[in-house]
Amino acid sequence: MSPDEYCQQKAVQSGSSFYYSFLFLPVERRRAITALYAFCREVDDTVDEATDPGVARIKLAWWRQEIGAMFAGNPSHPVTKALQPHLTIYSLDSKHLLAIVDGMEMDLDQTRYLDFPGLRRYCWHVASVVGILSASIFGATRPETLQYAEKLGLAFQLTNIIRDVGEDARKGRIYLPVNELQQFGVTAADLLNARHSEKFEQLMRFQYDRAQTAYDEAFAMLPTEDRRAQRPGLIMAAIYRALLKEIEQDGFHVLERKISLTPIRKLWLAWKTYVRG
Structure with missing residues (x-):
């Protein structure tokens, strides 16, 4: 091989x-x-x-x-x-x-993060950097394109964190910032024991809004002249935003199950985004 x-x-x-x-x-x-x-x-x-x-x-x-x-x-x-x-x-x-x-x-x-700045640093290492490298491979002619890719990587990782809250908790990792858990009255035990509640939904709505803002801010940074080259990232964003919306429409029931899109839906979103350019 x-x-x-x-x-x-x-x-x-x-x-x-x-x-x-x-x-x-x-x-x-x-x-x-x-x-x-x-x-x-x-x-x-x-x-x-x-x-x-x-x-x-x-x-x-x-x-x-x-x-x-x-x-x-x-x-x-x-x-x-x-x-x-x-x-x-x-x-x-x-x-x-x-x-x-x-x-x-x-x-x-580290398995916990006290606040969002600490979490954002982690996201930079595991996702934003990957975005920067990926954008370079796709074709970036402007520095703003790498800034877009960095922000898009953050949006992807925030989406992953929302999707995997229950699974991560069972592995002993809680990425949701401690001060935000406290703000909404949700405990680590609630996550570990999959106790879905109105407070948890409010917490996840807060995370959802932050992720959506990151997508919007990323797209605003992408120069028009690099948009065509960066279509793979835009395809990923279409798939991830569809997943994020699916989680929201399901009422943020991410503690007891992992929500995902079917392969055929991912392929459809990929094709539609590619054709749109």
């Missing part, structure tokens, strides 16, 4: 919405973004699948070394072998890739 085939398999097996945004890209850009996505999945799995935090830290340290080896032209992992040819072409830098690894390590160090 070639490095590119390995990354493709990783992307398909994940079942992620991101895969649908890759389908309409030219071949070389699709290879680059698939390799980047596979890199993110590999690093994320290092933390999610580890039962021993010490082992996870050792593996993350290995990934930091592997990023250095990749930029030195000597990668050893299939993912870094696939990503290495695209580094110079799309101006991908090591500091952003290392920032992603740092974000995954934050999940080992």
